[in-house]
Amino acid sequence: MSLNDRKIQILQAIINDYIETAEPVGSRTIAKKYNLGISSATIRNEMSDLEEMGFIIQPHASSGRIPSDLGYRLYVDHLMQKKELSPEEEQYLQNIVNRNVGQIDYLLEEMAKALSVLTNYTTIISEPVSQTIRIKQIRLLPLDDASILLVIATEDNFIKNHVIKMGSVPHEEVILRLGMYLNHVLQGYTMADIDADVVRRLQRELAEYSGILPHILKAIEKTMRAAEKVHLHMSGTNNILACPEFSDIQKAKSLFQTLEEKDVLVTLLESGKSDDMQILIGSENQVQSMKDCSVITATYKMGDNTRGTIGIVGPTRMDYSQVVSVLNGMVSNIEKVLKNLADGNKNT
C-alpha cells in the first residue's frame, strides 16, 4: 500500500477541513467540497488505507476521520504550503515593533500580544540571553554613606546593577580606584573565568581593600548569575478557552497550570533553540498536559551569541502555515530592531 498522490490529496483535504471546522471529516464532505473527481466511496476506500497507515484516526466507529499526530507531521514536513503575510499583518507587526523601540521588555511584551492576536493562540517569548555573558565594563560608584553601586555592562550591552550595602563606605576616591582596577582585570571575563585563581590574585593585589573586596566579589557573582535568568512574556492564554478541544474544563485547567510553570516553559523554548524554527506536534512534546497541543518555536538572534525564543502554543489542530508565516515575519522584524538595540540603548 503506497502513499500515492491521491491519498495525499485526500489527507490534505482532511487536514485542511479539520483545521477549519474542528469536526471529524467524512468522505462525502471531501467529495463535495474538494473536486477530486472521485466519488465518496472511493474516498472511503482511500481513507481506510490512510487510517491503516496511521495518518488519520476515527474517534469512534461511524464518525469521520481526524488527522493523527503522524498525519500532521507529514503535512508539516511535506504538504504545507507557505503562506505570505498579508500587507495588513505585515504593517501591524511593524507598527508594534517600531512603537516600542528602546525598551526591550515592553517591546517583547507587545510582540507577544501582537502574535497572540494575529494567530489566536498563546504566545510565549523569552528575553534574549547570551550564551556566554562576558563583562565589558565594571564600575563602582559611591551611592550614599552605607552603600556602593556596582554597575556591570556585558559585551552584548546589557546593563546590570547591584547595590552593595556595607557598614561604612570608603572614600569616593578609593571606590572609584578600586572599580577601575577591577574593570581592568575582569574585562572580557565570563563568570566561569573568575575562578579561584583569579579571586586569589585579586585578593593578593588588592590586599589593602580586604574590608570591602569580599562584598564586591559576591555582588559581582550575584549580578552575573541574575543576568543568566530567563525572563518570559506570555500573552493570549485566553485563546485556549476558545478551542473546542479544551471545552473540557479539566483539560483546560491542567494546561493553564502548566503554562504557569516557568521551568517547563523555559525547557520547552530551549528545546527549539538549536534550529531556526521547530514544530512539536502533540505527543512529540513530553509534557503530559500539552499532549493535545502543538508548539512552534522560532529563535531570534541579537548579535552573535545572544538569542531568545518565541513559542506559539495551540491545539494540534492549529493553522500551522499561518503561524509559521507570522513567526517568520515577526522574527525578521524583531531582528532588525534588535540589531540597532544591540549597539546601545538596552535597559534591564
Added chain:
Amino acid sequence: MSLNDRKIQILQAIINDYIETAEPVGSRTIAKKYNLGISSATIRNEMSDLEEMGFIIQPHASSGRIPSDLGYRLYVDHLMQKKELSPEEEQYLQNIVNRNVGQIDYLLEEMAKALSVLTNYTTIISEPVSQTIRIKQIRLLPLDDASILLVIATEDNFIKNHVIKMGSVPHEEVILRLGMYLNHVLQGYTMADIDADVVRRLQRELAEYSGILPHILKAIEKTMRAAEKVHLHMSGTNNILACPEFSDIQKAKSLFQTLEEKDVLVTLLESGKSDDMQILIGSENQVQSMKDCSVITATYKMGDNTRGTIGIVGPTRMDYSQVVSVLNGMVSNIEKVLKNLADGNKNT
C-alpha cells in the same frame, strides 16, 4: 422588619454554607447543620424576610438561597470573624520571603505564587512604585566609543540605567565632569521639577556641551518615565477554572481576557491604594467581566512614599476571612523584608 439576631445567625449560616458548598442553601440544611433551636419552617419565614431585605437571592423559585452582593457586604463589614494563620501557613510565607531576599522581582513572583497556593485564588502583585520619584544621584559613564551609560539612583534606592547612543563620544574626563554637574543640579528633583526653566538653565550653563546635552536630557526623561511604569506579577489564574461559577467557558474566557489587560489590573489595584485593605464585592467592581468576582487588595509600604499593592481575585463566594488573614500575614512579612531592602540591595 428588623435585622434581629436570629436573622443574622441565619444569614451567616447561609453564607458559610454557600462559601463551602457553592450550592444554594435551603432551610432544612440550616436547621440540621446549625443548631439554631428553631425549625426549618421558622427559618423559611426568616429567609423570606432576608430576601425581601436584599441580603439573599433565590436563583429560581423552589431553590435554596444564595447570598447577594449586599449580603456579602454585611458579612464582610460586620459578621466575618478574623482567622489566625496556622503555624504552617505562617512558616510557608516566611520561607518564601526569606528564600528570595535580594531580588525584588523574584521575591514578588514567588509571593504571588505562594498567595495563590494558600488561597486557591488568583493573585496579582504590583511592584512598589514611588508616589514621587526623586533623583538621588545621577552618573554618566563612558561605555564604548559610541555610547554613554546614564545611571540614575532614585531616593528610594531603585537604580535605572539608559545607554545613550551617539555618533562620537567626548573624552572620559568630559563625560564624568558633565555627569557630576548634572548630579549637582538635579539631586532631589522629581521629573516634574525638571521644567523648562531648569532645562534652559542647564543649556545656558552647559553651553560647551551643547552637542550631547540634548541626548542626555532626553535619556533622563525616558528613564524617569520608565521608572513610573508599573510591573505586575500574576499567579494562580488556573484556579479560576476550578470554581463552579466559571464552569461556563464563555464566562471564564472573558475573565481571562480581562486578566490579560494590564491597564485594567493596574486601575483595579490602584483603587485600593488609599486603604490598608479593601474588599470589592461583585458588582461593586466596575469591570463587567468581573461582576461575579470579588477583589481583595492590600497595600504594602516600603519606606515613606513607595508602595505596591497585592490583589486577590476570586469568586464573590470566596473565603473572605481566609484571604484577609493570609494577606495580612503576607503584608507584614514583606514589609519586614522590604525595610531591609529599602536600605540597599534593590535591583531593577
Added chain:
DNA sequence: TGTTAGCACTCACTTCAATCGAGTGCTAAC
C-alpha cells in the same frame, strides 16, 4: 403572637427510550 407541622406546589435535574443523521463498510454492478 410567634412557632411549628403538614401539605401542595415548583422546578431543575436525571433517566430512559425514541429518533435523527452523518458517516462507515461491504457488495455487486459498471
Added chain:
DNA sequence: GTTAGCACTCGATTGAAGTGAGTGCTAACA
C-alpha cells in the same frame, strides 16, 4: 479500479416521566 446502493453504527438530540430539594401557605399549638 470505480461507483451506486444499502444496511449498519453510534453519538447527539429530543421529549416524557420521574425524582427530590426546596418553597409558601395554612392551620394548629404554646
